[in-house]
Amino acid sequence: MDQITQILDRLLALHPKEIDLSLGRMERLLAALGSPHTKLPPVIHVAGTNGKGSVTATMRAILEASGKRCHVYTSPHLVSFNERIRLGHDGQFVPDPLLYDALHRCEEANAGSEITFFEITTAAAFLLFSEHPADVVLLEVGLGGRLDATNMIEKPLVSVITPVSMDHEKFLGNDLAAIAAEKAGIIKNGQPVVCAPQDDAAIRVIERQAARCKSSLQVSGQDFQAVPDHGRMVFQDQDQLIDLPCPALGGAHQFDNTGLAIAALKAAGLLPDAATLSQGLRNVRWPGRLQPVGHGPLLDICPEGAEFWIDGGHNPGAGVSVSRFMGELEERSPRPLYLIAGMLVTKDPVGFFRPFHGLVHHVGTVPITTTNTGRSPEELADLARCAELEATPFQSLDAALADVAACAKADGVPPRILVCGSLYLAGEVLVRNGMLPD
Missing domain, CATH: 3.90.190.20 (Mur ligase, C-terminal domain)
Incomplete structure (x- = not known):
């Protein structure tokens, strides 16, 4: 058994439950680590039931086409835990030596206290992201949003909410409004929000939370859209219309995901010119999805x-x-x-x-x-x-x-x-x- 597997096994044993939503343990551990979450490059935070990975992969491809370096945090992984953490200095998955060092430092700082696997590994990602250069962090929520371990970020460039549907009811609630309220927990005071098309019950909750936080809200299908047009895709919002290639990922739902990614980057002030945007869209890859x-x-x-x-x-x-x-x-x-x-x-x-x-x-x-x-x-x-x-x-x-x-x-x-x-x-x-x- 290699070192990474050994330490991941030890971290899995630190809490009797795989999921126990709370921010208290994260606050304690991050304080012990010197608050790395306050030393990150600018963050784009992504929550939702479906499409988080596709939207994040699309944003990464566009940003990298424009020369930006992206740290990326996603979950779960397909084959290797390293897939969850991508470092912007070379755009690759975190190598074993760096991953082991970060996990080991988190394990030592935690000192055997009860903490979930996702929480302590998210702390390791924050540690890595704070110590390696990048222009942007693309941060995907693990479960829910309000009490998710990633929700330690106080001022994201933009909060992104992908389609909300029924999932993880045991932890998030038994109806769409309750689940949407958990997802909307990533909305932060005064910071913009972009949102996928939602059922009425979900969008009402998201609108109320954005209003409470005095955050501007843009909703796909209302404020912007990406639609097929004669073998191409057109992105349109209140300011412009951009002719683009169709999404590289399969499925009609990828038009909405791509539109959401473009709108998020625009809200963050990171949208490149149309030629660079087109190049990025052609480079999108997200394994294991159609x-x-x-x-x-x-x-x-x-x-x-x-x-x-x-x-x-x-x-x-x-x-x-x-x-x-x-x-x-x-x-x-x-x-x-x-x-x-x-x-x-x-x-x-x-x-x-x-x-x-x-x-x-x-x-x-x-x-x-x-x-x-x-x-x-x-x-x-x-x-x-x-x-x-x-x-x-x-x-x-x-x-x-x-x-x-x-x-x-x-x-x-x-x-x-x-x-x-x-x-x-x-x-x-x-x-x-x-x-x-x-």
Whole structure:
């Protein structure tokens, strides 16, 4: 076991719960570390249920195209913990020696006190970001916002709220308004806010919080928009109209995500000229989200001509976006769609699967081997059937793929395969196929 794994295992054991939302432990640890969160480059803070990673990746690509150095904090990771922390001096994931040093210093400063894994690793990210040069910090909320460990930032350049939907109800509340109130907790006095399109219950809460904080609020679809236009994308707000390439990431929802990223950078005073903006949009990468697989050992064992996609979305909102994208593919190029799904026990499989009704030929459910919090294939298959999908449990990804191959051979039509339901599962597939994030 390497040093990083050892120290991460020790940090995991510091609190009996994986999630315990509070800011008190962060305040204590950051004070012991010399308050690194007060010594960061300017911060753009991103909360929301779905799309945080895509919006953050889009902002990073645009900023880097304009010559800016970005520190980036995202979670969870797909394969390696290092993916959560990207340092602006070279734009790469934090290397092991720097990561170990920061984690070790946080462990020593914490002195064995109770603290969650996310809190102490967020403190390590703040430590790294305070000690290495960059122009901007792109800071993604872990869970919720109001009591999230990242919410120690007092004056972000801009607060960004992506689409809010039902997820993590046990921690955030049982209705959309309660969840939106937690997300809106990142809004800070007098600092601008940009917001994705929201359901009425969510936007009312966000508007009230922005008004309380005397923060200007811009809402997608009202104050700005990014829409397809003859094979291109047009971004428009009250000041300008910009002709741009379409989003590099798949799915109609990426137009809203891209518009939100552009509006956020504009609110922060960091939007480059149209040519640089276009260059940045072409460079956006965000692994494990509607990611096509064009080669590799997994594709080699699929039927000839098969399409293979990976997506880590895992809540009802993600189910809507991903199923819509698969429906668009079906309209353009019909072929049977097979889902291979694995999900955590904390997620809502019926809500995720329901939007796929009428679109999916069959669901194969598989275990997730990199966590002990995954649902059994048998239970997940039962829940897929509750969403009126045909489903069969398998004990491995290979067995599920072999079943798809047998069905495709009998049908005589190359299949479309989507591995979905969990970022853990997406990470396993990327490792198996030799497609490590970079």
